[in-house]
Amino acid sequence: MSAVGEGATIAVTGATGFVGVALVHELVDAGYRVVGISERLQPPDAIRDILSEYIATDLTSAWPAINAVDAIVHLAGLAAVGPSFTEPQRYIECNSRMVTNMFEHMLSHAWHGRIVVVSSGAVYTNAEGRAPLSEDDECAATSPYVVSKLLLENQTDYYRRLGGDAVVARPFNHIGPGQSRGFIVPDLTAAVLKSGPGETIEVGNLNTARDYTDVRDVARAYRLLLEHRQLRHGVYNVCSGKALDGWDVLMTICDVLDVAVPPVLAHDARALDSAFTVGSSERLTNETGWRPEVSIRQSIADFVLDQQLLEAGILEKR
Numbered sequence: 001m002s003a004v005g006e007g008a009t010i011a012v013t014g015a016t017g018f019v020g021v022a023l024v025h026e027l028v029d030a031g032y033r034v035v036g037i038s039e040r041l042q043p044p045d046a047i048r049d050i051l052s053e054y055i056a057t058d059l060t061s062a063w064p065a066i067n068a069v070d071a072i073v074h075l076a077g078l079a080a081v082g083p084s085f086t087e088p089q090r091y092i093e094c095n096s097r098m099v100t101n102m103f104e105h106m107l108s109h110a111w112h113g114r115i116v117v118v119s120s121g122a123v124y125t126n127a128e129g130r131a132p133l134s135e136d137d138e139c140a141a142t143s144p145y146v147v148s149k150l151l152l153e154n155q156t157d158y159y160r161r162l163g164g165d166a167v168v169a170r171p172f173n174h175i176g177p178g179q180s181r182g183f184i185v186p187d188l189t190a191a192v193l194k195s196g197p198g199e200t201i202e203v204g205n206l207n208t209a210r211d212y213t214d215v216r217d218v219a220r221a222y223r224l225l226l227e228h229r230q231l232r233h234g235v236y237n238v239c240s241g242k243a244l245d246g247w248d249v250l251m252t253i254c255d256v257l258d259v260a261v262p263p264v265l266a267h268d269a270r271a272l273d274s275a276f277t278v279g280s281s282e283r284l285t286n287e288t289g290w291r292p293e294v295s296i297r298q299s300i301a302d303f304v305l306d307q308q309l310l311e312a313g314i315l316e317k318r
Contacts, residue, residue, distance in 0.1 A: 003114060003229035004071045009033040009052065010226065011066065013059060013098070014075030016040045018179045019118075019171075019215055021047055023073060026219035035069055038076070046178075059098040063105035071226050072115045074102060077152075080182050081122060081145045088144035095148035096155065103159045103166075114165045116225045117156045119149045121172035121211070121239060121279050130243075132280035135170070135235045153235070160234060167225055172239035172279045176215035176299045177306035184210075185303055188250050192257060193307070200263040206246030207266075211239045211278045214294035221281075224288040231287060239279030240292045249300070256301045 004010065010027055014020045015036030024047045027034050033052040036043055043054050057064045059076055077095040078084070084091040099117065106115070124133045125140035141147045156166045175185045184204070191201040221238045225231070246266075254261045284290050 004032070004226050007031060007033065008070035009035060009068065011035040011037060011069040011072045012075060013037045013072070013102075014077065015047065015051070015054075016043055017075060017079075018176075019174065019218060020075050021178055022176070022215045023075065023219040023222055024050065026216065026223050030223060035066055037064065037066075059101060060094055061101070063101045069113065071113045072102070073222050073226065074099065074115060074117045077118075077148070078145070081143050082182070084143050084145035084148070088147075091144045092148045092151065096151045099152050099155045103155060103164065106164065107159070107162060112163075112165060114167070114226055115156075115159075116222050117152060117166055117168050118222070119153050119168050119170050119235075120146070121170045121237060121277070122146050123149050123153070123170065124277070124279075130276055130278070132241055132278050133237070134280045135233065135237055135283055157234065166234075167231055168235045169222060169225060170235060170237050170279075171218050171221075172211040172213060172237070172277070174213045174215045174218045175296070175303060176294070177302045178215070179303060184246060184249055185253070185300060186307075188246075189253050189304055189307055192250075192253055192259065192262065193311075195262050197260070198263070200265050202265045202267075203250075204246070204267050206250060206264070207275065209243040209245040209276045209278070211241065211243055212249075212296055212299070213238065213240045213292050214296070214299035217290075217292040217294055220293075221284060221288075221290050224284075224290050228288050233283060233287075236284045236287075237279045237281050238284060238290075239281050240296075241278060241280060242296075243276060243278040244296060252297055252300050253304065256297070256304045 010032050016038040024034050028050045035053040036051045037055045041056050055064050078091050123139040125138045153168050156168050159166050179186050195201050
């Protein structure tokens with residue numbers, strides 16, 4: 001198995017996204033050159049000056065012609081579960097086609113570098129118990145988004161069978177500075193910031209408990225999966241091993257903002273929502289030494305500060 005060496009050049013697809021920006025910083029800080037790839041015409045200020053090269057392209061059309069890279073982290077793709085129910089064909093076709101184009105290009109050019117393909121912890125079936133989910137637990141197609149990720153994982157497995165060096169990461173929920181709306185911390189923060197004293201906020205289901213990891217810890221996990229030469233498995237969970245429900249998240253946000261928890265009008269859960277999901281990263285820890293380092297409270301505090309700087313016009317929207 002190959003692994004990246006000192007000063008290697010790494011391509012990051014989806015480099016302008018929430019995780020992509022964090023990963024670019026993680027890789028550059030570790031001494032790597034980074035080629036950013038995204039649909040966005042220009043990279044955000046947060047990474048503009050630290051990229052070695054930037055390529056704006058549609059990965060569903062073809063893999064771009066770029067200078068030699070030593071490894072790839074594939075983050076690009078449609079990422080939210082909810083909208084996939086109204087656009088199932090788009091999610092499945094888009095996420096699958098990107099991987100198909102990437103693998104076909106690498107095989108046709110006899111390229112043998114390592115690829116970290118990012119799937120999702122959402123692939124696991126609804127768990128009745130509260131035991132942490134391992135990579136060997138059952139998966140289920142609970143949404144079009146999950147269907148696209150399971151297909152991506154099968155494509156990666158086939159690429160490995162053809163001799164490619166690829167590994168799948170299954171990150172659970174991640175949070176932190178730079179995350180966009182459509183996820184629990186950004187949505188709850190926006191609702192609290194916009195509400196007046198005693199004003200009711202309308203939110204999604206807060207009774208579900210999820211495993212949250214700071215995006216910077218997630219980025220470090222991807223770097224370690226690139227670097228470790230003798231990985232013994234094809235799939236690795238990236239998670240904290242701790243579950244937090246929506247009420248805990250809301251109370252932490254209010255504590256960080258030093259405001260009272262507002263009255264809440266919460267919507268019912270989706271039929272396929274699991275009440276409790278927590279993962280095990282034991283495999284990743286045993287093989288790479290990775291452990292989460294940023295506390296959930298610190299992650300939320302950093303996100304809230306990020307939003308306040310955005311509203312003040314001090315920080316550019318990513």
